[in-house]
Amino acid sequence: MNNRGWFRNGMLGLGLAFLYIPILSMMVFSFNNSRLVTVWDAENSPTLRWYVRLLENDQLLGAAWISVQIAAMTATGAVILGTIAGLVLARFGPFRGRAFLSAMTTAPLVMPEVITGIAMLLLFVSLEQLIGWPEGRGMLTITIAHITFAMAYVTVVVQSRLAGFDDALEEAALDLGAKPATVFFRITLPLIVPALVSGWLLAFTLSWDDVVISQFVSGPGSSTLPMEIFSRVRRGVSPDINALATILVLIVATGVVLSTLYMKHEEKRRLREEQMARSGN
Amino acid sequence: MDKVLATLHSLAGKRLVIGVPYVWLLLFFVVPFLIVFKISFSWMQPIQPGYAPLFAWVEETQRFVATLNLSNYQVLLQDSLYLSTFLYSVKVAAISTVLCLLVGYPMAYAIARCGPSTRNLFLMLIILPFWTSFLLRVYAWVGLLKTNGVINNTLLALGIIDQPLTLLYTDFAVYIGIVYSYLPFMILPLFSNLEKHDLTLLEAASDLGASPMKAFFKVTLPLSMPGIVAGCLLVFIPAVGEFVIPSLLGRTDQLMIGTVLSAQFFSARNWPVASAVAIVLLLLLLLPILLFQRYQRRELEAAKR
Amino acid sequence: MSQKTIDRSHEYVRIEGVTKRFGDFVAVDNVSLSIFKGEIFCLLGGSGCGKTTLLRMLAGFESPTSGRLLIDGQDMAGIPPYDRPVNMMFQSYALFPHMTVEKNVAFGLEQEGLSKAEIAKRVGEMLDIVRLGDFARRKPHQLSGGQRQRVALARALVKRPKLLLLDEPLGALDKKLREHTQFELINLQEQLGVTFVVVTHDQEEAMTLATRIGVMNKGQIVQVGTPTDIYEFPNSRFVADFIGSVNMFDGQLVEDEPGHVRIRCNELEATVFVSHGISAPPEAKVSVAIRPEKIEMSRSAPVGTENCAKGVVKEIAYMGDLSVYLVRLESGRMVRVTIPNVERHADERIVWEETVHLSWRPSSPVVLTI
Ligand SMILES: Nc1ncnc2c1ncn2[C@@H]1O[C@H](COP(=O)(O)OP(=O)(O)OP(=O)(O)O)[C@@H](O)[C@H]1O
Ligand SMILES: [Mg+2]
Numbered sequence: 027m028n029n030r031g032w033f034r035n036g037m038l039g040l041g042l043a044f045l046y047i048p049i050l051s052m053m054v055f056s057f058n059n060s061r062l063v064t065v066w067d068a069e070n071s072p073t074l075r076w077y078v079r080l081l082e083n084d085q086l087l088g089a090a091w092i093s094v095q096i097a098a099m100t101a102t103g104a105v106i107l108g109t110i111a112g113l114v115l116a117r118f119g120p121f122r123g124r125a126f127l128s129a130m131t132t133a134p135l136v137m138p139e140v141i142t143g144i145a146m147l148l149l150f151v152s153l154e155q156l157i158g159w160p161e162g163r164g165m166l167t168i169t170i171a172h173i174t175f176a177m178a179y180v181t182v183v184v185q186s187r188l189a190g191f192d193d194a195l196e197e198a199a200l201d202l203g204a205k206p207a208t209v210f211f212r213i214t215l216p217l218i219v220p221a222l223v224s225g226w227l228l229a230f231t232l233s234w235d236d237v238v239i240s241q242f243v244s245g246p247g248s249s250t251l252p253m254e255i256f257s258r259v260r261r262g263v264s265p266d267i268n269a270l271a272t273i274l275v276l277i278v279a280t281g282v283v284l285s286t287l288y289m290k291h292e293e294k295r296r297l298r299e300e301q302m303a304r305s306g307n
Numbered sequence: 308m309d310k311v312l313a314t315l316h317s318l319a320g321k322r323l324v325i326g327v328p329y330v331w332l333l334l335f336f337v338v339p340f341l342i343v344f345k346i347s348f349s350w351m352q353p354i355q356p357g358y359a360p361l362f363a364w365v366e367e368t369q370r371f372v373a374t375l376n377l378s379n380y381q382v383l384l385q386d387s388l389y390l391s392t393f394l395y396s397v398k399v400a401a402i403s404t405v406l407c408l409l410v411g412y413p414m415a416y417a418i419a420r421c422g423p424s425t426r427n428l429f430l431m432l433i434i435l436p437f438w439t440s441f442l443l444r445v446y447a448w449v450g451l452l453k454t455n456g457v458i459n460n461t462l463l464a465l466g467i468i469d470q471p472l473t474l475l476y477t478d479f480a481v482y483i484g485i486v487y488s489y490l491p492f493m494i495l496p497l498f499s500n501l502e503k504h505d506l507t508l509l510e511a512a513s514d515l516g517a518s519p520m521k522a523f524f525k526v527t528l529p530l531s532m533p534g535i536v537a538g539c540l541l542v543f544i545p546a547v548g549e550f551v552i553p554s555l556l557g558r559t560d561q562l563m564i565g566t567v568l569s570a571q572f573f574s575a576r577n578w579p580v581a582s583a584v585a586i587v588l589l590l591l592l593l594l595p596i597l598l599f600q601r602y603q604r605r606e607l608e609a610a611k612r
Numbered sequence: 613m614s615q616k617t618i619d620r621s622h623e624y625v626r627i628e629g630v631t632k633r634f635g636d637f638v639a640v641d642n643v644s645l646s647i648f649k650g651e652i653f654c655l656l657g658g659s660g661c662g663k664t665t666l667l668r669m670l671a672g673f674e675s676p677t678s679g680r681l682l683i684d685g686q687d688m689a690g691i692p693p694y695d696r697p698v699n700m701m702f703q704s705y706a707l708f709p710h711m712t713v714e715k716n717v718a719f720g721l722e723q724e725g726l727s728k729a730e731i732a733k734r735v736g737e738m739l740d741i742v743r744l745g746d747f748a749r750r751k752p753h754q755l756s757g758g759q760r761q762r763v764a765l766a767r768a769l770v771k772r773p774k775l776l777l778l779d780e781p782l783g784a785l786d787k788k789l790r791e792h793t794q795f796e797l798i799n800l801q802e803q804l805g806v807t808f809v810v811v812t813h814d815q816e817e818a819m820t821l822a823t824r825i826g827v828m829n830k831g832q833i834v835q836v837g838t839p840t841d842i843y844e845f846p847n848s849r850f851v852a853d854f855i856g857s858v859n860m861f862d863g864q865l866v867e868d869e870p871g872h873v874r875i876r877c878n879e880l881e882a883t884v885f886v887s888h889g890i891s892a893p894p895e896a897k898v899s900v901a902i903r904p905e906k907i908e909m910s911r912s913a914p915v916g917t918e919n920c921a922k923g924v925v926k927e928i929a930y931m932g933d934l935s936v937y938l939v940r941l942e943s944g945r946m947v948r949v950t951i952p953n954v955e956r957h958a959d960e961r962i963v964w965e966e967t968v969h970l971s972w973r974p975s976s977p978v979v980l981t982i
Binding site: 242 | 411441585606
Binding site for chain 1: 692
């Protein structure tokens, strides 16, 4: 038993090292003075020169701003559509076409991006030919494409959150005299707020991170940050990308640490309340 | 009268709610595939939109003429490039999936057997990289695997090798890239399966005289099959069509199908052939995708108790 | 057992030939039923017999495939749950997890658009009635099972419904608490004058609570009556078997007079004389049902050759207040007999493998034809 525990934890340690060493190495070399990314220039390092260069790079900053806008719109749209789809699948009981809706919401989870990309582009091209909309391709088409695959993730998150709650909750509210809209806003929505928050963040990340689909459906002047990065790293490594990665990792890590602390705090509060309830009996 | 209105109202309301995601997905997910399917039968056209219409009004004969064209699929069959690319993509995806399982299973197992608070910490550590840029994480491996990269430099400095190894632009690099990027997708379904196991089953097995090793292979492993299947599908299906990882880390003499598709589309601008490639790829992945959907449905039903 | 008189002058709920199908499956099969104002009506039946479905149709969550439901004379077809003068207490309680006890109870009143002060007053009163005044600020997960049950009850009752539907209200409670709560429910019902329809699969619970019981089987109501009616005069083998335990013997009618019948039972190797008439064709195959507590057991043979049997004691189960004996007759048939443990000492009691004589009064057996 002991032996296996040692093996298990060893594997876990190695796995985590595998996950983090590349990221750490990028972060370390972002402070390297040398242009030869991987050779440590001990004399002049650490240096912030690549960070400075990054902040002077209007092209990358502009692409980042486009990406942020697209990701925010995607996340919002995906949460709205995904919540409705999740609600319909989890709570509306059987209806005609339910199986098809369920299939349409899970397929994008695994669909290779090149296929989705080409399909989306051909749709936009055909639509433009047919009805003149959307005019050319750009942020709008990228956002629509991103919403479509990101909403699948939100649907799953919302659906499984709802599955954890008794169906009778909504019925009880109806029974107590609440109209369907009231039931949604006072019972269902508050219950799924955590799923909406994580769904929004997930959709934001998926959009922020996507390069393949964006490449297909973007137009001139709508290069997203991943597209910019991709075209740079294809040409060869450049140290300012290391700096960019470091900044992104730090932002994410800060967010995660803060939210974990918040959750810990909430958990403690809940435990305290439960303790109180038990001793109050 | 009021009653009739109320029923109509709620029924119509329900329809409307169902209709919103339905219409969206039909328009932006299903119709696009039909269009791809249609264009895969069209002739290439050098001008925009890059393909000729399937149905055309012919003035002389005063009727619609359908020009169904199978040549795009014939190209796929005749040009051995496509066949070898498909096979290579499936091979790379399969090997990477197995590697991913070998790395991911022990990790998921270890996490599932941890105490609740350490468990959450580890889970977060697994998911955290996923929130940072996928592209940058793949790119990090370029720096590690290069001829004068970190790994070679370290091994040289330690005197383990005296010639730098060729690591980058190999199959090996692609395997690493895929395993690295898709590891969370393997670990999470495995974990959620392993976490549910009843540990008394193992105790019962050892009580009946099974060694821990045997108990693992006879009890834990078969019980975790649904998690294994789900994790493998979540890695395998997207990996077959992977585009970014092979273009950054992979060989230049043997392309993967995602790369070929993009090249046909963007460089050769041959949209009909690219569409045909997409359709064949989709057909190839249809069975795994259906399998995955079945798993997903079961998971959600189980969550409902 | 509460033996209240039923005021049959005011029919409150009327169910007319209601059928509910789910696809091909008939969950509720042509049920007709009247429930009177102020009664506690129990729907009793095994798992899956359609009790919940019938209740959900009354609440408005399902609509009947055919038939009519009237509440206080008004046809309920097409009226959504939120417009019905009915409230339901759910089997799972369905307390809103994100609201405090107070908010849960206030929810229904808020929907009626009452003033804040009025709501607070009525919530306060209701919480006092169910003795949860001190728990108003708790969330449901901070309550015990019994407290949750009382919140669910308070939430439904605070709306002052004319009709309260309770789906296995005490299912999640342990035995002691359940018995205690049964009497509380009866008190509350008397105090507030609400009509209760209670679903249960626990026959003791139905006996304790109900003014009348409707026994359901496979979607149909097989018998409606007071607890005494149902227990003493079951109308079918199913009801006799379902309520309490019973010894059932197959027999043949040999004498059929308006005042009495004689039935030949081969398993008993005796004729059964029953002191009331029945309506059945001559020579019909019938069943004779005798409750275990209505059988006397002694070491000496009774006089006469009817209504008696002889056998050997094979099993004895001591239950505290009474003992259950399993006696094997010469035909091989086992008979169940219960004897109250009046004596404290066991000296006089009949023991294993003793030969005993069983007998019963002519008024005890029930003759069943279906
Ligand atoms: N929405 C539904 N779709 C299909 N079948 C259903 C549905 N609801 C109930 N049924 C079926 O109808 C039958 C009656 O169900 P119901 O819930 O009324 O039983 P019940 O008497 O309340 O049982 P229990 O004591 O177990 O709660 C069951 O066989 C059930 O499977
Ligand atoms: Mg039920």
